Amino acid sequence: MSDTLLEVDDLRVTFPTRTGLVQAVRGVSFSLGRERLGIVGESGSGKSQTGRAIMGLTPPQAEVSAKKLAFGGIELLSISSRQRRSLRGNRIAMILQDPKYSLDPVMTIGRQIVETLRTHEKVSKADARERALAMLQAVQIRDPARVFDLYPHEVSGGMGQRAMIAMMLITGPELMIADEPTSALDVTVQLDVLKILDKLVAERGMGLIFISHDLRLVSSFCDRVVVMYAGKVVEQIKASELRDAQHPYTRGLLNCMPRIGFERHPLPVLDRKPEWAA
């Protein structure tokens, strides 16, 4: 399969704690082409740590292992940290949850975008500025020249997240990992930001890993869905076939989604069976 962008086979992330080793990710496998893959799960299911392991942003005390973790034919776990860094922000990028915390508060938005570009490409200051302005335009910021000179606290959450997307897309990465990119935003803004993200991913033919706890969002936005539970993949399914999911955990998640017109008392509670985690 030449179209495979990312291959993950038996990925494990282990944290040492006071009470012994804890595996946050326990043998996750999937592959990704130029498509939109959703990873859903509750908090603590290991979905974020999966994303960070692919980025190479696992905390230093933790251990990452995998039979295969290959991006575009490069075995990520066997290259140097320097080579790893030159991929980050360049060919693999990541969007974090809350622009309030994920943008440097004392640096203007423009400088943060230019910084990504100039880390990976040799461009003059003037050219970098031009490209950053074009990128801000691409994420549908109306007045790029003004926003360029603003500090993160001076823009709204939606605009901050667009700036974040601009900062991470300016180098033209092939793979984007979006870790709960809309969870911190107002519901009304969520859709706008998602549309922009979707459009850019489609236009540039990128692969997207969309990490979220919002099953409805993921199923409407992604091509495929990976359901994680306790560090494991319990089900992989096409988003369009989600209604026919087999695994009881996925069914449980689906069952928890409210439907208009159906009032339910009491609200359903998720079943968590230890054998699913085994």
Place this chain on the structure above:
Amino acid sequence: MSIAENQVAAGRGSARAVAILSSLGRFLVIAVTTYLGLLAVTFFIGRVIPIDPVLAVLGDRAPTAVVERTRREMGLDLPWIEQFYLYVKAALRGDFGTSVLTTNPVMSDIRRVFPATIELATLGTLIGAVIGVPLGVLAAVRRGSLIDQIARIIGLIGYSVPIFWLGLLGLVLFYAKLQWVAFPARLDVVYEYTFTPITGFYLLDSAMQGQWDVFYDAYRHIILPAALLGYFALAYISRMTRSFMLNELAQEYIVAARAKGLSETRIIWGHALRNAAVPMVTVIALSYASLLEGSVLTETVFSWPGIGLYITNSLTNADMNAVLGGTIIIGSVFIAINLLSDLLYRLLDPRTKVG
């Protein structure tokens, strides 16, 4: 940029200038209010302490008539509110009366001794910040490593060892044994008559006059006490830097910076330290201000003719004009440094509104 955009930018610029000016105005109001408070406190202290200013001047053998006349001359028979008014008026002119001990106006005494303290404190703070900040950064970045432990021990010693003891020890080692530094004083006696200070900062004055032998001599005298004060500042500054840096390194924007593929050097010095610098300004300014109060012990051990020594000598001789004058000057410097660090804080952190 188009012309319209230029105008917008210029408009934003001048709006910012106005905002800075108006906040400067507010700073001045705060400064003046605090200064008046300081004068009130010193005035009050001057009245309640059981030292009779007339007795201090005349001694206890003066005839009653002379005592009464002097009391009137000093304005001590006036109602206290009028006394306070005269006191403030004189203080604003920089007139704190005459020192009984030196028979000079207090202000001219202070003009002589304060530069010695400022020179020492500035050099000490510089040493403390230049070494303390990188040490704190390293300790935070390599948390739990050998360098973190070493930084911790250095800090702990700095906190707990008495400065006069370390000063004596330093003199025994570096002056008496190794002869690396000069004896306790500001200059060798030889230069006392060949060198005329301009500003009172000997290093600066000698460099300005091109008298490099004097500069070297002043350097040999100041380096040990400055290093000592610097060490104590360093202990504090490095611990605070470490804790501010740990706080910043745990923030999400650091993860984002890593996701952008930035080098660790750039992340630590360009992002984390730049954010940690905001509270660091206050820490360094306060530590500088506390050194400016004149460290009595250091100045005593090193026979440093600074303001700490001056005030202590005046106090033991019941020379209240000198004590209160010195207190007001130190208080004013404290107010000024506080305002300055506040202003710097606002410049460094775009989140604090300038207006």
